Amino acid sequence: MPELHSVCPLDCPDRCSLDVTVEAERVVSITGSRVNPLTDGFICAKVRDFPRRVYGPDRLLHPMRRTGPKGSGRFEAISWDAAIGSIARTFEAIRREFGGEAILPFSYGGSNGLLTQGTTDERLFRSIGASRLARTVCAAPTGAASDALYGKMASVDFPDFAQARFIIIWGANPKHSNIHLMPYLKAAREAGGRVALIDPRRTMSERYVDMHLPVYPGTDGAVALAMIGHLDRIGRADRGFLERHTAGWEKLLERARAYPLERAAALARVEARDIAAIAEAYAGAEPALIRCGWGLERNRNGEAAVAAVLALPSVAGKFGVPGGGYALSSSSVYQVDDERLVGAPEARTRIINMNRLGRTLLEEKAPPVKALFVYNCNPAVTVPDQNRILEGLRREDLFTVVFDQVITDTAAYADVLLPATTFLEHTELSTSYGTYTVMLAEPVIPPVGEAKSNEEVFGLILRGMGIDDPRPRGEALLREALAAIGGPLAGAGPPTDARAPASDGADRLERLRRDRILPFDFPGSRPVQFGTVFPRTADRRADLWPAALGPDPYAVLDDPGDADHPLALISPATDRTISSTLGEFNHSEVRLEMHPRDADARGLRDGQVVRVHNGLGEVRVLLKINPDLRPGVVYLPKGIWGRHTRNGRVGTALVPDTVSAVSGGACFNDARVEVGPV
Ligand SMILES: Nc1nc2c(c(=O)[nH]1)N[C@H]1C(S)=C(S)[C@@H](COP(=O)(O)OP(=O)(O)OC[C@H]3O[C@@H](n4cnc5c(=O)[nH]c(N)nc54)[C@H](O)[C@@H]3O)O[C@H]1N2
Ligand SMILES: Nc1nc2c(c(=O)[nH]1)N[C@H]1C(S)=C(S)[C@@H](COP(=O)(O)OP(=O)(O)OC[C@H]3O[C@@H](n4cnc5c(=O)[nH]c(N)nc54)[C@H](O)[C@@H]3O)O[C@H]1N2
Ligand code: SF4
Ligand SMILES: [Mo]
Numbered sequence: 186m187p188e189l190h191s192v193c194p195l196d197c198p199d200r201c202s203l204d205v206t207v208e209a210e211r212v213v214s215i216t217g218s219r220v221n222p223l224t225d226g227f228i229c230a231k232v233r234d235f236p237r238r239v240y241g242p243d244r245l246l247h248p249m250r251r252t253g254p255k256g257s258g259r260f261e262a263i264s265w266d267a268a269i270g271s272i273a274r275t276f277e278a279i280r281r282e283f284g285g286e287a288i289l290p291f292s293y294g295g296s297n298g299l300l301t302q303g304t305t306d307e308r309l310f311r312s313i314g315a316s317r318l319a320r321t322v323c324a325a326p327t328g329a330a331s332d333a334l335y336g337k338m339a340s341v342d343f344p345d346f347a348q349a350r351f352i353i354i355w356g357a358n359p360k361h362s363n364i365h366l367m368p369y370l371k372a373a374r375e376a377g378g379r380v381a382l383i384d385p386r387r388t389m390s391e392r393y394v395d396m397h398l399p400v401y402p403g404t405d406g407a408v409a410l411a412m413i414g415h416l417d418r419i420g421r422a423d424r425g426f427l428e429r430h431t432a433g434w435e436k437l438l439e440r441a442r443a444y445p446l447e448r449a450a451a452l453a454r455v456e457a458r459d460i461a462a463i464a465e466a467y468a469g470a471e472p473a474l475i476r477c478g479w480g481l482e483r484n485r486n487g488e489a490a491v492a493a494v495l496a497l498p499s500v501a502g503k504f505g506v507p508g509g510g511y512a513l514s515s516s517s518v519y520q521v522d523d524e525r526l527v528g529a530p531e532a533r534t535r536i537i538n539m540n541r542l543g544r545t546l547l548e549e550k551a552p553p554v555k556a557l558f559v560y561n562c563n564p565a566v567t568v569p570d571q572n573r574i575l576e577g578l579r580r581e582d583l584f585t586v587v588f589d590q591v592i593t594d595t596a597a598y599a600d601v602l603l604p605a606t607t608f609l610e611h612t613e614l615s616t617s618y619g620t621y622t623v624m625l626a627e628p629v630i631p632p633v634g635e636a637k638s639n640e641e642v643f644g645l646i647l648r649g650m651g652i653d654d655p656r657p658r659g660e661a662l663l664r665e666a667l668a669a670i671g672g673p674l675a676g677a678g679p680p681t682d683a684r685a686p687a688s689d690g691a692d693r694l695e696r697l698r699r700d701r702i703l704p705f706d707f708p709g710s711r712p713v714q715f716g717t718v719f720p721r722t723a724d725r726r727a728d729l730w731p732a733a734l735g736p737d738p739y740a741v742l743d744d745p746g747d748a749d750h751p752l753a754l755i756s757p758a759t760d761r762t763i764s765s766t767l768g769e770f771n772h773s774e775v776r777l778e779m780h781p782r783d784a785d786a787r788g789l790r791d792g793q794v795v796r797v798h799n800g801l802g803e804v805r806v807l808l809k810i811n812p813d814l815r816p817g818v819v820y821l822p823k824g825i826w827g828r829h830t831r832n833g834r835v836g837t838a839l840v841p842d843t844v845s846a847v848s849g850g851a852c853f854n855d856a857r858v859e860v861g862p863v
Pocket of ligand 3: 193194195197198199200201228229230231232364365763
């Protein structure tokens, strides 16, 4: 049986290379390969099970048209011609009556590559003058803060964790969301390194973690400032590094003085001495590294919290050695020249923040949204304020197209459903947001049913609307996408900060088809922060008081809770789904997790059905008592579907559509709730 090469494009930092076994044009098994050395032959259970999505009962096989009320999920199959015709005609009519901005494209994390998103789709929506989407549901605050402080500097790569002697895992859960980091964490500990976890939950046992600071959600900014202030007071601030490589550090130190250990400890509901102990262990170890995750960004304070955490390695002088510095996202290093793929921006239409989808559908008047085109996304369960979104999706005068691989909770509200191919059936050029690889996945099986790729479908709609689009397609688009990568890919000339692709793509494509992976050269295959890579700013300095983050870049905002809703609800990633992807066969019912003390205070028992509620909605679920969660915090998994709870609502029904101060990021962990019996 042939073993074919593929690449996992799911929204995960690991970007695994895969071996796919195919028999009679059917996928039989998927395993990890060694093309990407980080994959090292193993992958998660989710993607090993991916054939259950490809051939499962929820797979969309044909274009369909709604036959029942919105949300009922009743559809009948139609032809591609009929589907494209109805979309083209409806878009045309809406454009004539309300203008192009009445059409809203809605997309996010379905496939992480350069072909399925931001190419032909972008051409279509620009051509018709649609509203533009601020794609802020994830990574907006972390991106804003890291760009502001360190100007798109490359992040520490996973293998260098093995060299660190002290590692802080801050608001990240690699055991579920970044499993290929785990071997390097283990190696660091086996070599005598220590690991601290800063997270409201104890997500890793003593086998992996030496110290745990169970901060209350949204208080990381105060904790990091307190650490900075403490290091300064005990003479562990590296003034040599700060003077040579940073600007604005005096103001930062002054700001940090406003957060003595006791003040931060009271806000974060932890012990002052535990904050001090982590700061001192960090300062005393060499190399020392911070893995900053995405858990701490998901609140109104997001940018300030991430900025304060990322300032720590500058203050403590931890840069300049392999295994020292910080790891966050690697995506800015690819320096993809989008204009090369879609042309220069044309009309500047309005921008809609995706985190306010519900309110936009219900309240926006100038013009109202009359057509919604959802692809690479499942907003009915993944975007804040689920009840407003569902109410908006029920609008009889809204024309909704959902283009997906399976019948998601969002798809149930579609007027027209379009079947999408999976990564096993189409071509994708994958980059990574965790590490440094470019890989190509070409189809290993033909499309299942009548499914089509994003590129094909947006091309069909362009044609259906009579729009002549001269941009490259197919193999030419693939070459163009490769050429658009401006980062330090090996064999593409000397590493350069200029956005000047040193290639027409053909040479890279040839090399990629031969080697299956394009390596980087920083120089060296992995970056050393302030050694081989620097902030991509004119003076190559870090800006520790960046104007881009507003007048007070480290502002600590008050907790959004009140006496009626005293519990913080968090809903981070789990090992069962990637966001909501694969939730269709994760049929097990979910549970709300709660600390025993909070359960006792409410007279609640393990296994009973509870109501989790606030002013936005309620979720009815089974209760699980879990002492690994800190008191005052309850937990529901991210990415669950309506079918996984008792009342068809998920965590996002309790999440406000307020957005973070600087970048408009989602505030999932600002949900404040009360829990009671049903
Ligand atoms: N298996 C799997 N892997 C995934 C995903 C998935 O759904 N499943 N999703 C992918 C995506 S889209 C992303 S963005 C990444 C996210 O990956 P992570 O960076 O791991 O982010 P989260 O899962 O949101 O949360 C991480 C941790 O932050 C904690 N946390 C919550 N609030 C706070 C806070 O205020 N402060 C601190 N210090 N900690 C807090 C949570 O308890 C959680 O353990 O993972 C990717 N990988
Ligand atoms: N409660 C709570 N919710 C959260 C979060 C949280 O912390 N708490 N975090 C959020 C985060 S980090 C993120 S990134 C978002 C992600 O939210 P979404 O972007 O909604 O991600 P998914 O749920 O994975 O949905 C992606 C959809 O794209 C489809 N798809 C995949 N490939 C293709 C393709 O090639 N073509 C087409 N047309 N469709 C495709 C998949 O089948 C899937 O249904 O969710 C957020 N939701
Ligand atoms: S989801 Fe992540 S760990 Fe699983 S196969 Fe894909 S890249 Fe690898
Ligand atoms: Mo995400």
